Amino acid sequence: MIRIFCFSGTGHSMAVAKFFSESLRTEITDISQETTIPCTKSEISIIVFPVYCGNIPKIVKSVLPKINSKYFVLIATYGRISTGNVLWESARLVKGKVIAAEYVPTGHTYLEEPAEFDDEILKPVLKMIKQPKEIVVKKEIKGILPFIFPNLRSRLGVKINRTSDCNKCALCERSCPMQAISGDKISKRCIRCLRCVKSCPRNALKVTYNPLLKKYIEKYISQK
Ligand SMILES: Cc1cc2nc3c(=O)[nH]c(=O)nc-3n(C[C@H](O)[C@H](O)[C@H](O)COP(=O)(O)O)c2cc1C
Ligand code: SF4
Ligand code: SF4
Incomplete structure (x- = not known):
C-alpha cells in the first residue's frame, strides 16, 4: 500500500x-x-x-x-x-x-x-x-542562518492582522495546522504558513511584510 x-x-x-x-x-x-x-x-x-x-x-x-x-x-x-x-x-x-x-x-x-x-x-x-531500492541522501552545507531563531524571524518578518470584515466564522481557527488561533489572538505557536489567510472566505486576514524581508526574497530570486 x-x-x-x-x-x-x-x-x-x-x-x-x-x-x-x-x-x-x-x-x-x-x-x-x-x-x-x-x-x-x-x-x-x-x-x-x-x-x-x-x-x-x-x-x-x-x-x-x-x-x-x-x-x-x-x-x-x-x-x-x-x-x-x-x-x-x-x-x-x-x-x-x-x-x-x-x-x-x-x-x-x-x-x-x-x-x-x-x-x-x-x-x-x-x-x-x-522499483524500490534504498538510496543514500546526500548531506548538504546548511549555512548558519537556519540556526538563528527561525520561527522568531518569521514572526517578526510577517504580521497577520484581522480586519473588520471578519464575521467570526472560525474557519481560520479550524484550518490552522498549529492550533495557534484562539478568538482574535494568534499565539507564538504560529509558524507563519499563511494557511489561515488563504482559508478566510472574507479575505479578512491581512498580511504585512517587513520591507527588509520582502526585499531580500525578491532580490535573491531575481538574481537566480
Ligand atoms: C515560514 C516560511 C519560511 C520559508 N523559508 C524558505 C527558505 O528557507 N527557502 C526557500 O527557498 N523558501 C522558503 N519559503 C518558501 C516555501 O518553501 C515555498 O514557497 C513552498 O513551496 C511553500 O509551500 P506551501 O505553500 O505548501 O506551504 C518559506 C516559506 C515560509 C512560509
Ligand atoms: S476565517 Fe476570516 S472571517 Fe472567519 S473568523 Fe477567520 S478571519 Fe474571520
Ligand atoms: S499562519 Fe499558519 S500557523 Fe500561523 S495562525 Fe495562520 S494557519 Fe496558524
Missing part, C-alpha cells in the same frame, strides 16, 4: 502531493496537529512538505518518526532561495528505507506566486517508486 502525507501552508506542496495522488491513484493525508497517523504499516510513504527558513517545518518534524512504513519518498518544496539540509535531516528522522528524495522549486509563499512546478523533476521519482 502507498500512502501520501502532505503539509502545505499555501498550496505549493499540495500541488506536488496531488501530482503523486493522481499518478498513483492514492488519497492524501493532510498533516496538522490533529492528524491521526495510521498505525498499520504501509509499503511506501510519500511525504511532501515545504522548506521553512532552511528547516523542516516543526509540525512535519514531529510527524516523520511516527509514520510506519517500509520505504519512504521525501519531497521538499522550496521558494527558490535555499533548501538547507532538509532532505538529509528528514531521512534521519524516518524509520524506514529512503528510496527517493527530491527538492522541488516552486513559487514563494511570501511573493504570493501561483502553486505551479515543473513535474518533469518528479517523473524519475515515479520510476523509483515502481
Whole structure:
C-alpha cells in the first residue's frame, strides 16, 4: 500500500502531493496537529512538505518518526532561495528505507506566486517508486542562518492582522495546522504558513511584510 502525507501552508506542496495522488491513484493525508497517523504499516510513504527558513517545518518534524512504513519518498518544496539540509535531516528522522528524495522549486509563499512546478523533476521519482531500492541522501552545507531563531524571524518578518470584515466564522481557527488561533489572538505557536489567510472566505486576514524581508526574497530570486 502507498500512502501520501502532505503539509502545505499555501498550496505549493499540495500541488506536488496531488501530482503523486493522481499518478498513483492514492488519497492524501493532510498533516496538522490533529492528524491521526495510521498505525498499520504501509509499503511506501510519500511525504511532501515545504522548506521553512532552511528547516523542516516543526509540525512535519514531529510527524516523520511516527509514520510506519517500509520505504519512504521525501519531497521538499522550496521558494527558490535555499533548501538547507532538509532532505538529509528528514531521512534521519524516518524509520524506514529512503528510496527517493527530491527538492522541488516552486513559487514563494511570501511573493504570493501561483502553486505551479515543473513535474518533469518528479517523473524519475515515479520510476523509483515502481522499483524500490534504498538510496543514500546526500548531506548538504546548511549555512548558519537556519540556526538563528527561525520561527522568531518569521514572526517578526510577517504580521497577520484581522480586519473588520471578519464575521467570526472560525474557519481560520479550524484550518490552522498549529492550533495557534484562539478568538482574535494568534499565539507564538504560529509558524507563519499563511494557511489561515488563504482559508478566510472574507479575505479578512491581512498580511504585512517587513520591507527588509520582502526585499531580500525578491532580490535573491531575481538574481537566480
Ligand atoms: C515560514 C516560511 C519560511 C520559508 N523559508 C524558505 C527558505 O528557507 N527557502 C526557500 O527557498 N523558501 C522558503 N519559503 C518558501 C516555501 O518553501 C515555498 O514557497 C513552498 O513551496 C511553500 O509551500 P506551501 O505553500 O505548501 O506551504 C518559506 C516559506 C515560509 C512560509
Ligand atoms: S476565517 Fe476570516 S472571517 Fe472567519 S473568523 Fe477567520 S478571519 Fe474571520
Ligand atoms: S495562525 Fe500561523 S500557523 Fe496558524 S494557519 Fe495562520 S499562519 Fe499558519
